[in-house]
Amino acid sequence: MAEFTFKQQANTSLREKVTHDLREAILNGHLLPGARIKEMEIAEQMGVSRGPIREAIRQLEREGLLLSYPYKETVVADLDADEVQNILMPIRFHIEWFVVKRYLDKLDDGFFGKQQAIIDEMKAAVANGAKSRLVDLDILFHQSILEMASERTVMLTWQSIVNQIRLHFSKNLPFYNLDHMEKDHQELLDAFKTKDLVLIQQAILKHLDSDDNLLCFAK
Amino acid sequence: MAEFTFKQQANTSLREKVTHDLREAILNGHLLPGARIKEMEIAEQMGVSRGPIREAIRQLEREGLLLSYPYKETVVADLDADEVQNILMPIRFHIEWFVVKRYLDKLDDGFFGKQQAIIDEMKAAVANGAKSRLVDLDILFHQSILEMASERTVMLTWQSIVNQIRLHFSKNLPFYNLDHMEKDHQELLDAFKTKDLVLIQQAILKHLDSDDNLLCFAK
DNA sequence: GCTTTGTATTTTGTCAACAATTTGCGATTC
């Protein structure tokens, strides 16, 4: 039996907690696109000084969630559905394909089990109408693929797009037909299980397309 | 004739100047990968306080040039040539293709003239052996394509990869055969001039490949 | 000699005050 060890302490700085809370507020729709971010207001509400707030703003600006105009104001960004579909989603597809191709040998039963558990929870979430949980599960499914690689550039690229994708889906959830969700991801997972790169590529491409088609107002 | 107007004042904050100078120091190789960034040291050298330095660090972290470990240190990132070639360059290709496809009507003589001027300067730079200028010109050529769109997501994505690409090329310049440079870009521009999307796509794909093949140690 | 412990130093993280800039608004002028 493995010897007992303590878990690593979190050791998160205030800045990271602020970034996290501010990000969640945006993703959960408590701060809507166009809403002005006043540093002092948020600092008081959180009970911290403006320093960590400002650093968080710089980070979220890069994540595409905030727009900052020097000396003027910073506001919550608005996303263009078309840009998300035609720029960010294909980038996600691309890095996913890169990782799967390169780390094919890491596609083991442990991985498949984890993915299957996510899909099963999707099924439950669809049944319960737990829509926001579905968005999280979708992100989780795709992120866990990328985490196999744990390559810096992969994760950095992912982080620079993931929250825009998440916000887009949260915002447009009413326009999506969620019933497909479980089936689409199951097909993707089944393709992974074959370990056949041709089949996997086809499945990823199809997954991308299916997302596209679900968007009612797609151009 | 157009009426005379004054140019917009720069109105750059200290934070932005610090970010710029720090970025240039990294791109010009004055701060090598692994080098530790000490906030106080840089603040003293620049004659500013640590606030703007810290905000610049947050930004450059997101640009992939710095790595920050909370409560410990931040160091200059090292880039994996393979990741740049297989992740970042295809992303560049992708957003370029997206922009050209969508803004085909903006491909006018003014645009072609600007691009031709860049290529002409490439020719001169190759002749003079002005290598670092060549890297700038390559970036400039591709950036001016994206600037046609002035779409937020396009520019944000570009900014999150451009400096990694620039650093990669600066670093690996000795391994590239620069003679191709002018010819490759001329082919791309000629394809744009046809306004034929099939030809343009072929040219972009070929351009991506040619970059790939120039890399002597490519896997 | 090697490990462990305590301590000084260095460095990062946070804060609260101050400066610079923008914005809102009322007074003034034509």
Next chain:
DNA sequence: GAATCGCAAATTGTTGACAAAATACAAAGC
């Protein structure tokens, strides 16, 4: 009454001081 000006308030930008954490290193114990 519309435009301009000047001032006050609000907000962002910057700073220097203080707090917390990590590191380096010497001393103590085995």
